[in-house]
Amino acid sequence: MAVYAKKNKDTPGYATAWEHYEREWARLDLRLAILLKLMEEPDTPADPSLLPFKGLVLTEEEMHRLLYDGDDREEDAELADLRRQLAAMDRELVRKRQASLEQGGFLPVPYVSQMFGLNEFEEQTLLMALALETDRKYEKLYAYVQDDATSKYLTPELAMRLYGLSGTCGGGLLKAFMNGSRLQEWFFRGEGRTADPTNGPLLTRPLRLDERMTAFLLGIGYADVALRECTKLYESDRDLPDLETGHELQGRLRAFVEGRAESDPLPVFCLWGQPGSGKKLQTRHAAAHWDKPLLVANVESLLRDERPFSELIVKVLREGMLYGAAVAFERFHLLLGEDEAIGKKRMELLNRLQSVQEPLFLLSELAWNPRPLQGRKLFLEAEVPVPEAAERRKLWESWSAERRLEHTADWEALAGKFRFSPGQIAASLDYAVQLLRWNGSETHRTGESDVIYRACYAQVQHNLKKKAVRIEPKYDWDRVILPSEQKEQLKHACARLQYRGTVLGDWGFDRALAYGKGVSLLFAGPPGTGKTMSAQVLAKEVQLEIYKIDLSQVISKYIGETEKNLHEVFSEAQLSNAILFFDEADALFGKRSEVKDSHDKYSNVETAYLLQKMEEYDGITILATNLQQNLDEAFMRRFGFIVKFPFPDAEHREQIWRGLIPSEAPVEDDIDFRFLASKFELAGGYIKNIVLSAAFMAAEQRCAIGMKQLMLAARNELRKNGKIWIREEMGEYADLFD
Structure with a gap:
């Protein structure tokens, strides 16, 4: 950063950013005048015939001067006067700049210097390059002082020569133009980077400002058009919805940032949870609390873009720094694959984050356990969980009231059946309103409950159909011919799902149970006694989808494949809380046997794995068997309901x-x-x-x-x-x- 003069109340600041530029161009002109004076060769008369070819034709006199002449000749009075003018202007610009900043004025160049950590030389180089974008005279001047008619742009060599005229030029300035430097990374176009050996020597490579940076510095652009399809900017105080859930996590985010030492770098917060869980809303509230806008970049759009991924990441981070915004990368889980190319892109992103001083967020639908320290950055992960049933019920009730749907459905039952995120609840209600309008039922509320369930299922995206067949429930209680005892058991199973919000949430049983919060039923009885029909009746009663597991897609002769398939079935079902119906379960998972060979061992592993997944599942699992005696006793202990279907009298x-x-x-x-x-x-x-x-x-x-x-x-x-x-x-x- 530039060194500022002491506070001077008598020095007026710049009225506008353009006034600042005019004074900087005046200093640049003075530097160029000094450089032109130094280039004069009074002892060697120039050949008039060669003047039109200056910079294109090398003369013997010029070669002799380059090899043998030094810079120790005595300065004439004109040159000395130019140097005095430059020194005075240097002091004036420092005072004016300091006064402007103290008076609250906005100057783009000092702003980017602060945001990107530029030193005085790097800042002056920006101004020298920016001059080319405002006045074409600098093309001719730069070419002339570089003694090369084809070199119309600023080069590292020219920048160092001009800056050195203020007497502050020292060794090490060349590193400002090396590959990966701040200037090359954030400000200049690709042709000036050392990664391309065809650009010639580093000293003579052109330094041209990136178009986005030119627009920002001149105040004629407010967004990078290249990122229009990939990013969205949220102002800190505009259209910010209330944070209905997740207050504890919000408090942790704020407290950690505000409680850290000032010298500690800001961490990267990795938030994960299912779609609509509120990850983006959490980041918006945190950014608003810190009085910052939030720039959200969509990783899926970045990957789909034809431009290099690393180039797009730089543009996103630069845009965030220009706005002084917190930056979030949503759908980060798309970079968590094992593919080598994806892994490379993930590392490119993580490496780029090291140089950013603003708050950073990675938003993922999948859990990711990063190394705590990567480079200079601390990575902290946290889940944004789906609200508990009691919180979900409150959201259904309050948001449905806002949409005038307050008396149309059993919100407690909906909250218990669908483990929806706040976003999914809002989307379901909005879609239900549109469906009612489409059906012409705005004033006729009798069919709203069915419409809301239909809207809920529209939010569910799963792939259960790969390994299961959906059954359309067509039967009700009147069609099931069973003794009263069995019917009562089925109705109790329905009530358990319907009132789980009350028992688990309001009555606190959720905190007392680590697992086993779902409903598991065993239907046992001879073929044709109504097991499948009863499963359909139960599904229709609780208004949930029911899928009959396709055994041919689950069972595999290869070790570990059956468990993998079961994991996929239960994971997909978790998204919709669908009922899983395993027919003829005795053939699928029979009694665990004494281990005599490897097949017995892995068969027992499969049985144990099914038991585990059933206990973890929050929905309804139904296993039907024709021969109850063939089932393992461990199975029998895990069922909440065992319904025996007798042969009808x-x-x-x-x-x-x-x-x-x-x-x-x-x-x-x-x-x-x-x-x-x-x-x-x-x-x-x-x-x-x-x-x-x-x-x-x-x-x-x-x-x-x-x-x-x-x-x-x-x-x-x-x-x-x-x-x-x-x-x-x-x-x-x-x-x-x-």
Whole structure:
């Protein structure tokens, strides 16, 4: 940084930034005049015929001067006077600059000097380069004093010569132009960088200001247009939503920054959590507390850009420094892959962060455990968790009231079913409002609850369909023919999910339980007794999606693959709180066996892993088995509900027969449901097949469904399953088979 004079109240500051530039250009002109005077060769008359080719033709006299002449000749009076003028102007500019800053004036060059840590020589070099952007006369002057008509731009050699005229030139100035220096990194175009050997010697490489820096210094540009699609600037005091959750984390962010030693560098805060959890809002509130704007760069957009990633990172960080803003890189998790190219880009970003003095944030959807110290920076990570059920309920209630949806749904149930972030809750409600408008239901509230659930599922992005099949629930409680005990168990399971917010949140059980907060059910019973139907009824009752796990996509003969697939299933389900339905679980995970070989060992590992994931899952897991005795006892202890589906007795079978025929279907009056129930000891699945087959027979014969079709369909079903059929035992209906 430049050295300032002592405070002088009698010295007026610059009225405008342009007045400052005019005085700086006047000093530059004076330096150039001195340099021109020094270049005069009074003892060697110039050949008039060579004057038009000065800088292009090298003469013998010039070579002799370069080799043998020194700089120790006596100064004439004119040169001495120019030097006195320059010294006086140096003092004047220091006083004026100091006065301007003390009086609260904004001068772009001193501002960038402070933000980027420039010294006096680097600052003066900026001004020399900026002069070219304001007046083309400097192209000719720079070419002339460099004795090269093709060198119209500032070069490191010329910058050092001009700066040295103030008597402050010393060794080490050349490092200001080395690759990676502050000037080359932030201010000059790529052609001046030493990374490209085709640019010639370092001393003669052109120094041209980057267009964005020129615009900022001259006050004619307010944003880097190259970053328009990749970044967004949030003013500290404009349109800042309230922080509804995460107050504890916000306090930690503020306290850490304000409690550190002034000499300590600011850390890089790595915040992670699912989409909409409030990571960006946390950074906006922290930046606003520090009275700073926030510049957010989207890593996905940066990666998609065709320009070099490192170049874009420099532009983003430079833009943040120009605004004095905190900088956040959202979707940072896209740089956490194991791919070598991605890893290289991640390191490029982390290395660039070292030189930034403003607060920095990395916002990720995935947890990342960085090394605590990387270079000079301290990296601190924290999760922005999904709010607890009680907090989610409050958000649903308050935000729905703002949208006039306050009496349309059971917000406690919604909060318990969907582990939504604040952003997802807001998006669901906004989408529900639009759906209601689309459906023409603004004033008719009867269907709003279903619309809100539909809007909730629109927010869920998962890939469960890769390894599971979604089942569309079509049954309600009236269709399930079960003893009252089993029905009560199913209803208790629904209530556990519906009131989990009260029990876990309001009553404090969430803090007392490390895991096992979900609902796990075991459906055990013979085939066709209603296990799958009951799973659908439960899904419809709690209004959650249900997925039947495709075993062919989960089970693998390769060691470790089954666990990997299970992890993916439960992780994806966690996003939507979907019901996971494992049918025929006894075939999938049977009793753990004595370890006799490696296959037994890894089979037991798979069983244990399923138990672990079931306990960790916050939603509903249903395992259905035809043979309960085949399941491991450890499984039995882990279930909150074990529902045993008995083989239906005659009374229940009659209800099943009656319930399977829709009211719209044409039916003969002579159907003897009691006879069918008592004569055919079949489970509901087989009865369903018989009724459906009879319906198709009736449609083919163009008649109503009657005993004849039902009896014929029953005979076919029994024969299909290898059961004995005796015509004489059909009693009064035996003649139907003639």
